[in-house]
Amino acid sequence: MTTHSPAAPAAPATSCPVGPRPCYWVEETDGSRWMVPGCLARALDPDAGSCTCLPLHEQLEAMRAELAAAHGAYAGLRHWHDQVLAAVHGHVDGRRIMREAARVM
Numbered sequence: 001m002t003t004h005s006p007a008a009p010a011a012p013a014t015s016c017p018v019g020p021r022p023c024y025w026v027e028e029t030d031g032s033r034w035m036v037p038g039c040l041a042r043a044l045d046p047d048a049g050s051c052t053c054l055p056l057h058e059q060l061e062a063m064r065a066e067l068a069a070a071h072g073a074y075a076g077l078r079h080w081h082d083q084v085l086a087a088v089h090g091h092v093d094g095r096r097i098m099r100e101a102a103r104v105m
């Protein structure tokens, strides 16, 4: 009989799947405004009339996809956590392991 250990979940992605934040305006308390460029067009020329960032509906779509991916990653990690916790509690030294884990936190 062959036993398989469940594989640990993949490490979360460290890069932003959506990319840089799109161009946006910051308004100061004195009413002055300044633009933070998010695309090359405005980074090279802040007064460029055409912004090449994704349109708002595509930004929303990308954010929803990123949120769904984050929820999926969380569910996977939560499942892994629950499996590890159940294994530790089922172990003969489970109480000692949990005490040790709580001590190092």
Ligand SMILES: [Zn+2]
Pocket: 022, 023, 037, 038, 039, 040, 042, 051, 052, 053
């Ligand atoms: Zn832009």
